[in-house]
Amino acid sequence: MVALLGLVQTLTTPHPVDRYLELVRPMLTVRDMRARIVGVDRSVPGTISLSLRPTRQWDGLRAGQFLQLGVVIDGVRHLRCYSPVNSQHDRRRRLDLTLRVHPHGLVSRYLHEHARPGMIVDLEPASGVFHLPDRRPERVLLISGGSGITPVLSMLRTLVDEGYSGEVVFLHYARSPELVPHHAELAEIAAAHPNIAVELRYPEQDGRGFDHDELVRVAPWFADAQTYLCGPPPLMESVREVYTGADLSERLHTEEFVASTVAVDSAEVDGTTTFSASGVTAENTGTSLLEQAEGAGLRPEFGCRMGICFSCTSVRRSGCTRNLRTGELEADPDQPIQLCVQAAVGDVDIEI
Template identity: 60%
Template sequence: MVGLIDLVQTLTTPHPLDRYLELVSPALTARELRAEVTHVSHAVPGSVTLTLRASRQWRGHAAGQYVQIGVSINGVRHTRCYSPIDPESRGDRYIQLTVKAHPGGLVSNYLHEHAKPGMVVDLAPASGVFALPEPRPEKVLLVSGGSGITPVLSMLRTLDAEDYAGQVTFLHYARQPEMVPHRAELTAIATRRPNFRVEYRYPVEPGTVVNGETSTGSGFFDYDELERVAPWFADAQTFVCGPPPLMRAVQTIFDAEGLQDRVHSEEFTLTTVPADPAEATGTVTFSGSAVAAENTGAPLLEQAEAVGLTPEYGCRMGICFSCTATKVSGCTRNLRTGELDADPDKQIQICVNTAVGDVDIAL
């Protein structure tokens, strides 16, 4: 079959076979992985749950992994990463994603407002090391906050589907009860399985007026909370996904307890090493476009856009590798790690690298 596809691909040159197949149906492909939206739900305010049917190239996902979804908005392709909420699968072509419409989130708001059955999106194979290990641990603690619920929900649903006999605690932080996605299912799982414990917390900032009284603050993650929900946490494997403050709070406690190897985290926000614009020097040259500008210290992607270029990009946080370009010469600094790189003719991700002095990028 592969040989036949290669032959047809040759005959359809210069355009790939999939360009012709999509004229018949956008979801019909020979090589490229795509998915069709089959169902859309807005059960939770500010979020949308999409059911997708992937093309035959889909090979499933491990609980906790993420996929890249690509959509075209105003003629420009954008890619973002979302975690399936389904139980771990190896063959089922249906995938569920719950997407929170973040303020200023281009793709999340587009999906929230415009996704409907029949819509076709680009899809990449599942990726990421944030996943339930094999064999399963004897005790599992799942901690999430906000939209970080999605990968750990997949883990919980996987353990439920496998009739997991160990101890599980699922602790989720949300602004209010109605903001918890799939709460009815979580309740049903906890009711059905006595070894599964599901807890919710709704943090209140100090000074907030609640029921006519000024709160001193409650509902935040700390050591006492950890002891309450999972006193056996030192013997468990812990998986956490959520806002940076929650991630840091969990990591700090586990570090203090010497349990760094027992906590695993996933986040889709970009944590950068700050760049001081006042210290930026040199000129950034985009030699492929014969454009040059004074270095501002911003990510090279942003500097390219500032001079009118439109390089391809996806996640803008160093995950999807859509914005990879060749650094012809000069030194760059990785904004996530602070690492310097002066090797010439090297592929770099321009969304998470900035210039250190004169740099030439082949864009």
Template identity: 55%
Template sequence: MSVAHTGRPAEGRRFSLLSLFEAMATPHQLDRYLELVTPMVTVRDLRAEVALVRRSTADTVTLTLRPTRQWRGFRAGQFVQVGVVIDGVRHTRCYSPANAQSSTDGHVELTIKAHPDGLVSQYLHAQARPGLVLDLSQAAGEFTLPSPRPRRLLLVSGGSGITPVLSMLRTLVDEEHVGSITFLHYAYTENDVAYLDELRALADANANVSLVLAYTDQEAGGHLHGFFGLEHLDAVAPWYADAETFLCGPPGLMRGVREVYRELGIEDRLHTEEFAPAAASAEGEAGGAVSFTASGITADNSGATLLEQAEAAGLHPEYGCRMGICFSCTTVKTSGCTRNVRTGDTDTDPDKAIQLCVSVPMGDVALDI
């Protein structure tokens, strides 16, 4: 009787050898030693090397990344966490790939706007060069195109929120999608539009793609001027009630679009992704104390987010995006009431996992930190 060889015993031996090597490397992971030789040779860690750097506007930088073999790809609209060491401290931020999910070269394209107070974005804008190695997470997020693709799509973006919806547009074009697509982008001026030449080329080459540029600080040029409102929606997509809308941009644009869709009763057709943290309001909420029980520290409630209050107390909880997307800062609230600054929802349940970066305490709160 012959026995078919499945290859599993060999695979098991490889994992056993890996576990043995890692045990010998204690107290550090094996990758901590390998990175001393070359950062792109890893056993478990996912990393990416900067292969190309391009600066198309005054305050943005586009990085083409070559991930290590652990990379599993992404769906258009998702985000990744990028880690970089600055002055000996590792910082992590979330960015959305801008290339099509169907890209065959395995590369990841990120366009990063250098925000005035953005430590990581300012560093990458000024310092990123080919050969720089970054930490990279697998892609995550639910802001993705449905399948089958909608017959009509309205893609709305503002500023650096262009990247996830551009990824959607590129993916749809690669798939030869024949449905109607309107791409509406808001910027201060024409000089602030990343990917301007490519957007125009995509619209020229695809009869089903309509590009609409709206400038808030420039009266000449563009198709629309000022801020989003019903008149803009009627002008660019009169079929909006029969379409799916995907939106990513700064808080003002997000709020304006949501309000219009809510008034029209079609909020269920609006899909959104935040790329800026919501502001925490301390009005009526400051008071009481925040107890970090695992550390034995108690501090007066300042009304700021729990992540900011933990850091002000000298603690260093894990975090990633600082805007409620990546869930890296999820911590157990053992008691008290908190409010989510993104949704406005309050939570009074004990022993509840909450996101520190978007939760503010309302009175006394205890956390398992």
């Protein structure tokens, strides 16, 4: 079979065989993974929930992982990272995604405006290290804010499906009750399972933000638990401070959907970036190489834009770059780097 596929691929060069198959039936693929949208829900303001039926290549996920979803907009394929809310034991061969619609989010706005049952999207396999361990902890604390609810909801659904008997607290922060996705389901889970507590907070209304005292109130056993956190930077920082102060950092597991970067002094920015495969040059600006390439009119592929998915990886042929997350300098030639979290330091040659 492998030899036959290789022969077919040779005969269809220069395009992959899946490019021809999609003209006949978009969901008929040899290697590429795709999904058909089978359900769309826009009932929660500022979000859209999608139910997808993936092709046969989909082999599941671990609770908390993300996947890359691709859509074609004006002839250009755009990839973005989203965390399914499914239990990892879901046997329906369905993927459920809840996406926050960002004001400047190209893909999320496009899907909010155009997604409909029958639409075909591209998929990449689930990945990421933010997931429940194979050996479940005796106690689990799930903390989220805003759209960070999705990976921890996947964890909660998984634990429910497993009949998990340990203590669980699900602590979620939102601006108002109407903005909590799957609100009714969370209430049903808490009512049906005495070992699971769902705590919803609305700081702008009730003034109850996150601090050590709040943590002790909702989960007095937190020091003996494993904690999984995903949310906006202020919440992430508040939780980290509490856990660092209690010397419990090793029990805190995090997933970020906004990149934390090291500030770059404009006085230190000089030199020229050469995108050698395109013959394009640009004066360095101190921004990420991905932003710099886009500003120069190039369209490198990307997904998460924060150093998680590796979609924007390209080769640094020469020169020095700074890691925007750590501030470290890297100068080894002919090395693959992630454009979204690297900035040029002096003259740099990137193979784009």
